[in-house]
Amino acid sequence: MNWTLALPEIVLACLGMAILIFGVLRKQESTQHATMLTIGAFLIVGFLIATRQTGFAFHGQFVADAFATFNKELVLLGGSLALILSLDWNRSQGIARFEYPVLVLFATVGMLVMVSASNLMTLYLGLELQSLALYVLAAFARDNLRSAEAGLKYFVLSGLASGLLLYGVSLVYGFSGTMDFQALHAALMKPAAAPTGLIVGVVFVLVGLAFKVSAVPFHMWTPDVYEGAPTPVTVFFATAPKVAAMALLLRVMGTSFAELVPAWQLLVVLMSIGSMVLGALAAIGQTNIKRLMAYSSIGHMGYALIGLAVGTSDGVRGVLVYMVVYVLMTAGTFACILAMKRDGRPVEQISDLSGLGTNDPGLALALSVFMFSLAGIPLMAGFFAKLYIFLAAVKSGLWTLAIIGVLASVIGAFYYIRIIKVMYFDPPAAAFDRRPPALSFVVAATGLFTAFFFLFPAPVVDAAELASRVLFR
Amino acid sequence: MMNTAGFPLLSLITWLPLVGCVVIMCVRGDEETVASNARWTALWTTLIVLALSLVLWVKFDPREAGFQFNESIAWLPHYRIAYKMGVDGISVLFVLLSTVLTPICILASWETIQTKVREYMMSFLILETMMAGMFCATDFVVFYMFFEAVLIPMYLIIGVWGGPRRVYAAVKFFLFTLTGSVLMLLALIAMWLHAGTTDISVLMETRFPVSMQTWLFFALFASFAVKVPMWPVHTWLPDAHVEAPTAGSVILAGVLLKMGAYGFVRFSIPMLPDAAQAYAPLIYTLSIVAVIYTSFVALAQEDMKKLIAYSSVAHMGVVTIGLFTFNEQGIQGALFQMLSHGIVSGALFLIVGVVYDRIHSREIAHYSGLADRMPAYALVFMVFTMASVGLPGTAGFVGEFLVIVGALQVNFWLALLGGLGMILGAVYMLYLYRRVIFGTITHANLRHILDLSPREWAVFAPLIVLTLWMGVYPSSFTTFFDESVAAMVRHHHAAIASTVKLAQGMPGVLN
Numbered sequence: 001m002n003w004t005l006a007l008p009e010i011v012l013a014c015l016g017m018a019i020l021i022f023g024v025l026r027k028q029e030s031t032q033h034a035t036m037l038t039i040g041a042f043l044i045v046g047f048l049i050a051t052r053q054t055g056f057a058f059h060g061q062f063v064a065d066a067f068a069t070f071n072k073e074l075v076l077l078g079g080s081l082a083l084i085l086s087l088d089w090n091r092s093q094g095i096a097r098f099e100y101p102v103l104v105l106f107a108t109v110g111m112l113v114m115v116s117a118s119n120l121m122t123l124y125l126g127l128e129l130q131s132l133a134l135y136v137l138a139a140f141a142r143d144n145l146r147s148a149e150a151g152l153k154y155f156v157l158s159g160l161a162s163g164l165l166l167y168g169v170s171l172v173y174g175f176s177g178t179m180d181f182q183a184l185h186a187a188l189m190k191p192a193a194a195p196t197g198l199i200v201g202v203v204f205v206l207v208g209l210a211f212k213v214s215a216v217p218f219h220m221w222t223p224d225v226y227e228g229a230p231t232p233v234t235v236f237f238a239t240a241p242k243v244a245a246m247a248l249l250l251r252v253m254g255t256s257f258a259e260l261v262p263a264w265q266l267l268v269v270l271m272s273i274g275s276m277v278l279g280a281l282a283a284i285g286q287t288n289i290k291r292l293m294a295y296s297s298i299g300h301m302g303y304a305l306i307g308l309a310v311g312t313s314d315g316v317r318g319v320l321v322y323m324v325v326y327v328l329m330t331a332g333t334f335a336c337i338l339a340m341k342r343d344g345r346p347v348e349q350i351s352d353l354s355g356l357g358t359n360d361p362g363l364a365l366a367l368s369v370f371m372f373s374l375a376g377i378p379l380m381a382g383f384f385a386k387l388y389i390f391l392a393a394v395k396s397g398l399w400t401l402a403i404i405g406v407l408a409s410v411i412g413a414f415y416y417i418r419i420i421k422v423m424y425f426d427p428p429a430a431a432f433d434r435r436p437p438a439l440s441f442v443v444a445a446t447g448l449f450t451a452f453f454f455l456f457p458a459p460v461v462d463a464a465e466l467a468s469r470v471l472f473r
Numbered sequence: 474m475m476n477t478a479g480f481p482l483l484s485l486i487t488w489l490p491l492v493g494c495v496v497i498m499c500v501r502g503d504e505e506t507v508a509s510n511a512r513w514t515a516l517w518t519t520l521i522v523l524a525l526s527l528v529l530w531v532k533f534d535p536r537e538a539g540f541q542f543n544e545s546i547a548w549l550p551h552y553r554i555a556y557k558m559g560v561d562g563i564s565v566l567f568v569l570l571s572t573v574l575t576p577i578c579i580l581a582s583w584e585t586i587q588t589k590v591r592e593y594m595m596s597f598l599i600l601e602t603m604m605a606g607m608f609c610a611t612d613f614v615v616f617y618m619f620f621e622a623v624l625i626p627m628y629l630i631i632g633v634w635g636g637p638r639r640v641y642a643a644v645k646f647f648l649f650t651l652t653g654s655v656l657m658l659l660a661l662i663a664m665w666l667h668a669g670t671t672d673i674s675v676l677m678e679t680r681f682p683v684s685m686q687t688w689l690f691f692a693l694f695a696s697f698a699v700k701v702p703m704w705p706v707h708t709w710l711p712d713a714h715v716e717a718p719t720a721g722s723v724i725l726a727g728v729l730l731k732m733g734a735y736g737f738v739r740f741s742i743p744m745l746p747d748a749a750q751a752y753a754p755l756i757y758t759l760s761i762v763a764v765i766y767t768s769f770v771a772l773a774q775e776d777m778k779k780l781i782a783y784s785s786v787a788h789m790g791v792v793t794i795g796l797f798t799f800n801e802q803g804i805q806g807a808l809f810q811m812l813s814h815g816i817v818s819g820a821l822f823l824i825v826g827v828v829y830d831r832i833h834s835r836e837i838a839h840y841s842g843l844a845d846r847m848p849a850y851a852l853v854f855m856v857f858t859m860a861s862v863g864l865p866g867t868a869g870f871v872g873e874f875l876v877i878v879g880a881l882q883v884n885f886w887l888a889l890l891g892g893l894g895m896i897l898g899a900v901y902m903l904y905l906y907r908r909v910i911f912g913t914i915t916h917a918n919l920r921h922i923l924d925l926s927p928r929e930w931a932v933f934a935p936l937i938v939l940t941l942w943m944g945v946y947p948s949s950f951t952t953f954f955d956e957s958v959a960a961m962v963r964h965h966h967a968a969i970a971s972t973v974k975l976a977q978g979m980p981g982v983l984n
Contacts, residue, residue, distance in 0.1 A: 357589075357592070357633070358589070361592070372625055377621060377622065377624060377625060377651075378617065378618035378619075378620075378621045378622045379618055379622045379625075383618070383621075387614075387658075387662075390658065390659065390662055391662050391665075391666075394659060394662045394663055394666060395662075395666050399659075402659055402662075403656075403659065406655035406656065406658060406659060407652070407655070409655060410648060410651050410652045410655055413647070413648065413651055414644070414648060417628065417644065417647055418644075420628075420629075420632075421632060421640055421643070421644065424629060424632060424633050425632045425633060425639065425640050425643070454618070457548075457549060458548075458549060458550075461549065461551065462551070465551065
């Protein structure tokens with residue numbers, strides 16, 4: 001059985017239940033403690049993951065390898081950042097309930113399972129565990145109409161995507177007789193002999209997962225959910241689940257269907273181009289910064305998909321580096337958005353940032369670092385993320401994709417620098433409220449990473465290199 | 474890691490401004506204290522950097538054609554990218570140009586910038602780091618990072634401290650330049666994958682297949698042509714210049730435009746010799762259009778800054794002609810013209826800044842008869858007008874003369890049409906000078922205008938000295954790049970000869 005390989009997930013699930021009981025018994029004022037305990041649980045699990053050995057467990061349904069370790073740590077990082085950012089916000093918005101950290105925790109368990117899935121069944125199990133927790137989280141501010149709408153919208157569309165995925169899984173199983181990634185890989189060694197029904201199944205699986213990473217044309221839910229959900233939930237949505245879903249996509253395509261690259265490459269290329277272009281163009285007209293970030297994340301997933309479209313371990317490495325940088329700069333940007341409060345009420349319009357350079361130079365500096373980084377301007381981390389992706393694309397001769405990608409990044413730069421324009425060039429508006437120290441901490445930490453990644457890129461790149469060797473062998 | 478200086482001189486020159494930046498960031502106190510401290514810290518930092526770069530000037534060995542003061546630190550060993558610094562005869566003087574102009578800019582902004590002084594000075598220090606780093610980089614990736622990162626401080630300088638249409642100008646500047654740059658990024662990656670390294674000196678020795686060269690050439694061209702700027706992608710320049718604060722214009726004209734031409738001379742010509750040779754006529758055409766067309770446009774301008782901005786496009790047209798003649802005179806002349814244009818156009822923008830600070834108008838029609846009230850100003854203006862026109866004895870002459878000599882060896886018409894720029898330049902510059910300086914004072918607020926202050930003298934004095942020095946004794950500058958240019962020209966002709974030989978030996982192979 002080798003079940004100890006799954007110890008991190010088991011421990012996290014048990015800790016989650018313990019925190020749930022703790023919350024129920026303490027009742028009043030337990031949110032703060034529950035959140036702290038959850039972050040503690042993440043730390044313990046992070047340590048456990050780092051010290052695990054590699055191999056298969058549960059008769060090949062569960063895999064622990066360098067790729068899984070890399071993505072799990074990243075998921076935990078995203079989850080922890082989202083939790084830290086939720087602390088003060090939830091209290092001030094009157095949605096401080098101990099269920100919040102517990103739900104985040106269970107969603108994270110689901111993601112860890114997703115990342116380690118080595119069987120289509122495990123994949124679906126992890127995905128659903130994650131999704132169920134996320135539905136509730138999106139509607140967490142239940143008295144708020146927009147939040148309830150976001151939850152419902154996400155539930156309906158995500159349910160549809162899960163259905164498509166499941167249909168794809170059944171097709172794959174029906175035409176190949178196995179759900180095991182390794183067995184599928186072995187069965188598909190001769191891609192020419194793959195039955196058409198199986199290819200259709202692969203397409204359905206791809207579509208289902210594309211929904212989770214919000215790639216065009218399955219992105220429709222993203223802007224509404226990002227805008228409607230409480231901002232800390234949006235932070236969570238934008239970081240950890242994206243990592244998990246992208247890892248899953250890479251895992252499925254990079255192991256079981258690795259030999260079928262020519263069959264699905266065009267599909268991924270089109271999704272990638274669509275995401276990049278739509279992310280760049282649709283964001284221009286936005287006035288709400290959370291919506292803008294939603295389109296921005298669609299665009300970024302488009303860039304990450306280039307790495308998948310390439311279909312080599314070079315591409316995977318690019319995606320992994322991209323995701324690390326993406327998680328940290330996105331969390332930092334949202335931390336800045338969380339700081340946008342006047343008289344205790346959150347404000348979300350881009351014009352509310354007007355004159356931030358005068359009112360709060362520190363925050364404005366950090367936000368401009370994130371914006372330049374999101375735009376991919378050198379010396380910021382975002383540039384390196386794009387560099388590795390384009391490196392892989394050019395290496396494989398995907399010139400069209402690379403050229404469209406860089407041009408879309410120029411269009412994207414327009415709206416990122418517009419935010420900097422609002423902050424620095426426009427006359428000052430009323431100042432924001434004092435921001436809590438936890439927020440400043442996250443802004444500073446992610447900002448320093450984003451600005452000074454260029455000094456020490458090697459650890460992240462080396463780890464990504466190691467992790468990427470597992471796929472597309 | 475060790476080099477001729479015994480310590481990492483180039484890294485010090487590059488990164489020291491950032492140290493000044495951190496110091497400025499730490500200053501606490503009321504607004505006045507912060508502003509004053511920021512100014513002095515910025516000035517001292519840039520002066521120390523200038524002193525360090527003078528060490529470079531003294532210790533540089535002009536008999537050596539290759540890179541000197543080399544530094545190398547492993548950065549991304551898997552990808553064979555290292556942080557590599559070094560200067561050769563071509564780049565060393567541009568490092569100096571950057572370090573000379575920055576303190577002058579700080580000094581020129583001493584009184585004019587009164588809002589957000591701290592951020593302003595920080596932007597200039599960051600800009601200096603990026604400029605110096607770009608000219609020192611001997612690794613393509615490092616070069617690219619500095620090349621593009623220049624956009625960040627410049628965008629802020631134009632957008633925060635600029636004129637009424639600053640937002641439009643800043644965004645236009647940013648997007649134009651970025652579009653070119655990202656295409657260069659793809660070319661960079663393609664060259665990297667082909668050669669397996671991004672070391673510039675290795676890339677220079679790498680022969681890229683001719684068909685690949687064409688694509689690479691145009692990708693690089695997209696980036697450098699926007700930066701130079703060449704006609705027809707020059708339209709961002711007048712906007713950026715007009716809206717930028719005086720010091721911003723100085724850096725823009727003085728150093729940023731040179732980055733494009735430097736890119737041609739560092740990458741396009743030595744690394745892609747066949748494509749450069751094949752598409753030289755295209756460059757000639759665009760340059761001649763730039764020289765003649767923008768000269769006429771300059772003649773029609775009502776705004777002094779815009780006039781000088783258009784004259785910059787014309788002068789840079791001469792530079793690109795010189796670079797693509799592929800002979801020693803042409804390239805030397807182009808390099809010399811880049812240096813002299815850096816000094817002279819920078820000075821001209823400062824001259825506009827002087828009256829703009831006093832009257833807050835750049836309209837040519839607003840001024841007349843300044844010679845009456847401002848004799849010293851008229852004198853300084855005269856020196857730089859003459860230098861811009863290319864009067865013998867000033868910096869402007871040597872470069873244009875050499876370029877024409879170089880162009881004559883290529884084609885008579887090229888030399889003739891390129892040389893037209895000198896005549897047209899005389900027309901619009903003298904016309905400008907006459908309208909602003911001579912005549913009678915018509916506007917009331919000009920009657921009590923003050924002549925140059927000691928601070929302004931301190932700004933102009935070094936520029937005047939340099940302009941005359943470059944005009945009277947150009948050898949002290951040309952000796953720096955003699956060897957490097959000669960090596961480059963030899964390298965180019967050898968490469969072309971080998972291609973021709975190859976084509977003759979194996980017909981059809983090169984398609």
